[in-house]
Amino acid sequence: MRRLWLLFAQTVTVVLALYFVYNAVRPDAASLPAAVRQLGTGSARPVTLLEAPNGPPSPGSYRLAASRAMPAVVNVLTTKAPRRKHPLSRDPFFRRFFERGERGGEPGERDDGDDDQSSLGSGVIVSPAGYILTNNHVVDAADDIQVVLPDGRKGTAKVVGTDPETDLAVIKIELDKLPVIVLGHAESAKVGDVVLAIGNPFGVGQTVTMGIISALGRNNLRINNFENFIQTDAAINFGNSGGALIDTNGNLLGINSAIYSQTGGSVGIGFAIPVSTAKSVMDAIIASGHVVRGWIGVESQEITPELAESFGLQRTSGAIIAGVVRNGPADKAGIKPGDILVSVEGKDVHDTNEMLNLIAALQPGGKATMRVLRKSRETELAVTVGKRPVAK
Numbered sequence: 294m295r296r297l298w299l300l301f302a303q304t305v306t307v308v309l310a311l312y313f314v315y316n317a318v319r320p321d322a323a324s325l326p327a328a329v330r331q332l333g334t335g336s337a338r339p340v341t342l343l344e345a346p347n348g349p350p351s352p353g354s355y356r357l358a359a360s361r362a363m364p365a366v367v368n369v370l371t372t373k374a375p376r377r378k379h380p381l382s383r384d385p386f387f388r389r390f391f392e393r394g395e396r397g398g399e400p401g402e403r404d405d406g407d408d409d410q411s412s413l414g415s416g417v418i419v420s421p422a423g424y425i426l427t428n429n430h431v432v433d434a435a436d437d438i439q440v441v442l443p444d445g446r447k448g449t450a451k452v453v454g455t456d457p458e459t460d461l462a463v464i465k466i467e468l469d470k471l472p473v474i475v476l477g478h479a480e481s482a483k484v485g486d487v488v489l490a491i492g493n494p495f496g497v498g499q500t501v502t503m504g505i506i507s508a509l510g511r512n513n514l515r516i517n518n519f520e521n522f523i524q525t526d527a528a529i530n531f532g533n534s535g536g537a538l539i540d541t542n543g544n545l546l547g548i549n550s551a552i553y554s555q556t557g558g559s560v561g562i563g564f565a566i567p568v569s570t571a572k573s574v575m576d577a578i579i580a581s582g583h584v585v586r587g588w589i590g591v592e593s594q595e596i597t598p599e600l601a602e603s604f605g606l607q608r609t610s611g612a613i614i615a616g617v618v619r620n621g622p623a624d625k626a627g628i629k630p631g632d633i634l635v636s637v638e639g640k641d642v643h644d645t646n647e648m649l650n651l652i653a654a655l656q657p658g659g660k661a662t663m664r665v666l667r668k669s670r671e672t673e674l675a676v677t678v679g680k681r682p683v684a685k
Contacts, residue, residue, distance in 0.1 A: 355489055359501050361543030364472035365418040366491040366499065366536055367442050369427055369450075369464075371435035372411050415492035415536030416440065416464065417545060418471050424579065426571055427535030428550055429455045429462040440466050443499055454578035458518040458586075460550055461571055463578045474537060477544030479523065479567035482506055490527040490549055490563070492536025502528040504561075511564060512646045516551050519650065522564040523547045529563035538565040547571070587655030588681035589663075590621025591628065593645040611635045611666065612648040626663075626676040633666040653681060 350356050414431030418424070425440065432438055438450040448466040455462040486506045494500050504527030511522040525538060529549050538547040547565030554560050577584040593612040594600075601609050611633040617624045628634075634642050637651040638661050655661050657680035664673050 355487070355501075355503065355541055358539060358541050358543040359489060359491070362474055362489070362537055362539045362545070363491055363499060363501070364443055365474035367416045367418060367425065367440050368493045368499070369414045369416045369425075369431055369535060370411065370439040370441065371413070371432055372437045372439075373434055374436050413493060413496050413532050414534045415532065415549070417474055417535070417537045417548065419474060419476065419545070419575070421471055421473055423466045423468060423471060424453070424575065425450065425464045425466065426548055426575060427462050427464060428548065429457050429460045431535045432462050432464060433457075438464060440464070442468075442472075454582045456574050456578065456584045458584075459566060459570060459574055460517050461548065461566060461574045463575050474539075475544045476568050476572060477540050477542070477546045479546050479569050482509065482523065482540070482546055484508060487541050488525055488527055488546060489539050489541075490525065490529055490533060490536065490565075491539065492529070492533030492549060494528075494530035494532045496532055504528070504563075507562075513644075514551075514564070516564070519570075519653065520646065521567055521570060521650075522550070523567055525563050525565060526561040527563060528559040528561075529565075530559050531557070583683055585657060586653035586681040587657055587661075587678045589623040589626075589628070589652055589676050589678060590618030591623045591634075592616035593634070593648055595645050596633070606633070608633070608635075608666070610641070610643045612642055612645045614665075622676050622679045626674045628663070628665060628674060628676070629667070631667070634663060635666050635671065636664040638662055652678075657681075 412431075414427060416425040416427035416431070419426050432452055432455070435452075438452070439447060440450045441447045446468060448468050450464040450466045453463040453465050484506050488504060488506055490502045490504070492500065504525050506523060507526050508524040511524050512520040514520055514522065516522075523538065523546065527538070529536075529552050533549050534551075536549045537545055538549055540546050545568050547567050548571050549563065549565045551564045552559055553562040553564075574584055592615045594615040596606065596609050596611055596613055598609060600606070600613070614623075614628060614630055614632045614634060617628055617630055634648055636642055637648065638655070640651055642648045642651065652661075655678045657678050659678055660675050661678050662673055663676050664671055666672075
């Protein structure tokens with residue numbers, strides 16, 4: 294009898310323990326939203342669902358940054374009427390006489406029977422007055438430019454000016470109450486920072502992609518004459534050109550410009566023009582219609598380890614003067630082919646890209662002190678800076 298009593302007591306103890314454990318870990322029905330606490334009526338068994346509360350974004354969300362910038366990123370639609378070809382251009386014998394005109398884009402008659410050729414890109418509204426930053430290749434040679442805002446408004450844009458050497462352009466629309474993006478500080482950006490790319494890829498509509506800054510100061514890519522790209526792995530595709538690269542606060546860091554791809558689609562290597570460069574170009578275009586840069590009339594070449602060894606050079610920094618324009622500023626100042634330019638106005642020249650940027654920043658008409666290395670001796674020369682020819 295005593296054994297049966299002990300068995301009964303142990304059984305009751307185990308059952309009570311399981312009951313208390315179940316009540317401790319089961320969901321508290323009172324804390325569930327009333328709308329989803331029980332589904333089903335009558336004799337059907339109720340179904341309990343969990344629903345997240347509607348509140349602020351979770352940590353790690355970038356929706357606030359995107360919402361701040363997206364209204365100012367527009368779709369740019371351009372059309373270019375095709376040119377009518379001369380009937381003789383179909384003849385193999387005469388074709389070569391027409392090839393130059395076709396390649397050079399010389400004006401010709403429009404063929405009213407053909408549809409306009411359309412292309413699309415993106416742009417960023419940077420001023421309440423309607424100024425929009427975009428890429429030069431987006432609006433180059435366009436006969437008509439239409440800008441579509443995310444709120445559905447549409448307007449015809451005119452080209453204020455372009456700068457092919459940085460692949461930037463400024464266009465303007467006449468609309469009221471325009472959203473404007475806030476300019477950020479690209480010089481404070483660091484590799485590893487999270488960035489968002491906003492644009493209209495493939496015409497599917499405004500799209501936001503996320504990545505990080507992969508590298509800064511990318512140059513020698515042979516995309517533009519003046520290069521200082523922000524590299525990112527945020528997806529940039531056809532139609533994103535001219536769109537915004539923003540930081541996690543929604544501020545503009547750069548204008549998306551190019552990708553490296555063997556397929557035509559994004560492979561995680563995209564390039565954006567820093568906002569600092571874009572702003573200086575835009576200010577110059579608004580002021581005079583084009584960018585004024587310094588020029589001295591030289592062709593340069595990088596100093597490679599192989600060149601340094603073959604010519605017995607004691608340095609690997611600087612830029613070799615490979616050619617001098619006759620009667621140009623450098624020629625008049627005494628700079629000769631074979632000289633190595635080592636500094637401009639006291640600023641060291643490490644490579645040809647830096648030389649180009651330093652000279653471009655000089656004021657045309659003024660004098661600049663340049664130090665060259667000639668036959669193991671450094672010499673200072675005063676050069677009267679000329680005006681860099683406008684790229685076509």
